[in-house]
Amino acid sequence: MRHLYLLLLFLTPVFAIAQRPAISDFRLSGDAVKTGDRCIQLTFDQRWSSGSIWYKEAISLKSPFTMELKVMLGCKNRDGADGMVFVFHPNDRRVGYAGEGMGFSGLRPSIGIEIDTWENEHLGDPGQDHIALLRDGSVAHYRNLEGPNPIRNIEDCTEHDLRINWYPNREQLTIYIDGRQVLFYQGDLLNEVFRGKDKVYWGVTSGTGQYSNRQSVCIEKLDFKLVEERPNLELAGPKANRLIDGEFISLSNIKFESGSAKLLPASQMELDELARIIKARPGWKLDILGHTDNVGSASNNQQLSERRARAVAKYLQEKGIPEAQLNSRGLGERFPKHSNKSAAGRLKNRRVDFRLSKPIA
Ligand SMILES: [Ca+2]
Ligand SMILES: [Ca+2]
Incomplete structure (x- = not known):
């Protein structure tokens, strides 16, 4: 009995979750405001607006996950900016720089899936809206992990389905917009980016700069496992x-x-x-x-x-x-x-x- 008990002490329990998403599961900061049961507006259509949401519990990168969201990048195509980033980072409550940084820049270590709607030439942005897998809070494409892949204009005043799948056994990350695969990455994110630490928080950050758009996200379905630290009993x-x-x-x-x-x-x-x-x-x-x-x-x-x-x-x-x-x-x-x-x-x-x-x- 005692041996069993000692053995249990060393196990890190992982709790399968509980996938009915609720806005109360997220911490909102900056300009983020709740706009529906599952929806949050991240930025106003104003210059230098930034907002983010962070899921309150840590998740494990050692377990597969699927996230299904709806994103709205605004109604202004030519003059709209800047986009949003789906961020994984070991520390919650942090927000990076706004504007071209979209609330992601400066967060290290991290990975970020960006949907970028504004061309910043000095960052290597393509002329069209694009998606890329970034790392360590850098929004420049010279050293990103994957992309930038051009996508259809996404600032079209409509909601788009976004799905993010992670399979740790195959080390594959796949992103779909409206059912079409727009980004695929294969690599050891856990060790190369997070030094083997699987416990990360995830969130969505967004920003505007000199140009703006109203940007929002709705959480449709979440399927992942939480990391729960075993307390010292x-x-x-x-x-x-x-x-x-x-x-x-x-x-x-x-x-x-x-x-x-x-x-x-x-x-x-x-x-x-x-x-x-x-x-x-x-x-x-x-x-x-x-x-x-x-x-x-x-x-x-x-x-x-x-x-x-x-x-x-x-x-x-x-x-x-x-x-x-x-x-x-x-x-x-x-x-x-x-x-x-x-x-x-x-x-x-x-x-x-x-x-x-x-x-x-
Ligand atoms: Ca940009
Ligand atoms: Ca566009």
Whole structure:
């Protein structure tokens, strides 16, 4: 059992996802604004506009993926600019330079699939709209990985289907616009660009410069696997003894989706360990106490803390702990352990506390 447990510790779990795309799965920045259930406008039809979206979770380049999107590059062909880039980069929340850089330039290490609608002669752009596979935040074509391949005018005021396929076993990246293959690359992106680190964030960046277009993207279908870091299990350490000794403990791995009682995957591993401890102690009682920070109304926080404590109890029941051993309560925002003035403090205050008590003899 112990050997199995140690073995599990070394596995990096990869979670298949959950492919119903939602805008809330993305972080929007710059001029990006939501324009529909699955659609985001990235730039205004204004000079020097830039916007980006980043998927909040990391994905693994060791697994195949397919992304289906719709793109709109605007209505102005002759005077429209600059285009958009589908970026893969190990660090989220970063945006490169606008204008000809389309929010991609400067991001290193990275790969970027650009749809470029403005000819910058000094970058080696062809005269037509074109697609290329770029690397390391450079929008010049002298050292790009593939392309530039000219495409039909895409600034035609209509949405176009864009599909991106990656097959790591064959090291093949293929891009289709409106069902036609427009770019194909074969190469070891994982090792040559990312030094073997498969965990990347992906996003769409876009910019305008002296000339502009309204540029937007809709997320139709995503099929990829997420990389989830295995947390250091707190109950694998001294906290387990403190719990067994009857102390109140908080488990910082127990996390919920923001404003919701839905447990995040990392929480489950910690709760599985908690379930194991309780299972070995029939008749002991576990108090589960939900707490929140002070953001929002006290009554909402009270309800949220109750729902979160109940979600934990329900999870433990599903793992075989009898209901009679579990007592869940919500305490709302009344018992902060840290200052609510800082984001770090609020994060710590959104917690679940546990206390285990022996049966009375
Ligand atoms: Ca350009
Ligand atoms: Ca054009």
